[in-house]
Amino acid sequence: MKHTAISEAHAVFLRRVRRDARIVVLSRIAVLLGFLFLWELGADLKWFDPFILSSPSRVIRTIVRLYQDGSLWLHIGTTLLETVLGFLLGTVLGALIAVLLWWLPKLNRILDPYLVVLNALPKIALGPVLIVWIGAGMASIVVMGVLVSLVVTTVTVLNGFLAATDEKQLLMRTLGATKLQTFFMVVLPAGVPDLISALKISVGMSWVGVIVGEYLVSKAGLGYLIVYGGQVFKLDLVMASVTVLCILAALMYYAVAFLEKKVRN
């Protein structure tokens, strides 16, 4: 039963819910500010060597300097392009392979052990090989991003498809449906939530693939900055790049989560 008028007890309950939500948000901000404050304080009071561990103010100064000499957008743009490409290609290819394996159960059975091994294999181990095969350029990095997200997408989406099939196949058979009808009317719509959880996993995976790719071979990008900073002992540069990376990865994850919310409604 839903009442439009709110009782006193209900109002108390609602106030408590809102208060709890506020406490959670404020605490989150406090954790971040406390962390930054201690980091800065520790660097100023020489609890540790800021040359090794950097500090928030040094990170900000580094980012501002990168922005002023114009290279910030170049590095962000390069990494972002590689990641988005890797993510999209990996997801689309992975989903298509899942459709193929659903359609041909025999093929799925034959390839199953290979899929398991590929899923278990740390794809970044293939990095050096990719550079030899594809060349020392952006293509290698994108392929790395694709590889890392592709297999996990295939496995997640295929499992979603198979679960939906088990359930409703009998119904569709009693209605006289063809396989194509079963796919488009039942399996694909039921698989959308799994497709979206696959997106959420593979968006993180693509970052891993691309950053490792940039470690191995690149002339620009945040991964390049991190490796370069490490080699010439500019830890400020490393920390600044990691900070930017944090923000970008979070933004991309929330973009996917937002999409999920849109689709679910």
Add this chain to the structure above:
Amino acid sequence: MQSELMTLTGVSHSFYTVEGETTAIQNLDLTVYEGEFLAIVGPSGCGKTTVLSLMMGLISPTAGSVRVFRKGLRLGYMLQRDHLLDHRTVEKNVLLGLEVQHRLTEESKARAFALLDKYGLGEFRSYKPQQLSGGMRQKVALIRTLALEPDLLLLDEPFSALDYQTRLNLSDEVYRIIRSEHKSAILVTHDISEAVSMADRVAVFSARPARLKELVDIGFSAALTPLERRAQPEFHDYFDRIWKELKP
């Protein structure tokens, strides 16, 4: 005598697995007549569902024959669970079968929606299945089947997933719907009371492999609803008779 719709003659069916062979049905003879409500009762796992799958043509008998007496006899199958698609609204679920069979016209659509209205689901047309109760969901599943205008309905324990009260109410309602749409129906159930309260004839199956043990004619007037039948003095006589037949 009523005209025959479908006859099973000497039908046997076995399932094979790597571990061995299971004979679900052995040498079964059964005739379904037009306009009748036939119930099949038997111990669980005795192959009752297999009989419906054979009639529906989902599987072929290992031996014997299934004969259909009318060309283009339309069959409708109702499963134990409603299997409504969560991503479709009630009205889209009802149209699923018509869509699958490429029979979705303005006319067939109107007829399906009229069924929803007639049986009290009209106002829930744009709801999602998750918003309905178990009994309502099963009614939507029945209308999805009826929208295909079947001549013979195969009901595979359609009430067994529901709570007792819903079950009694829904069987009353389904009975009314099937009678008023002038359909023939076969109800598979392990619930003797349900069979006696709804059917004109009850076929009692033995434990696996299923054979036909006994055919019991139920003499209630078709005007009595299942709930009213349950209150009749003869109800218990029928119940006891079938109960004794079912004992091993």
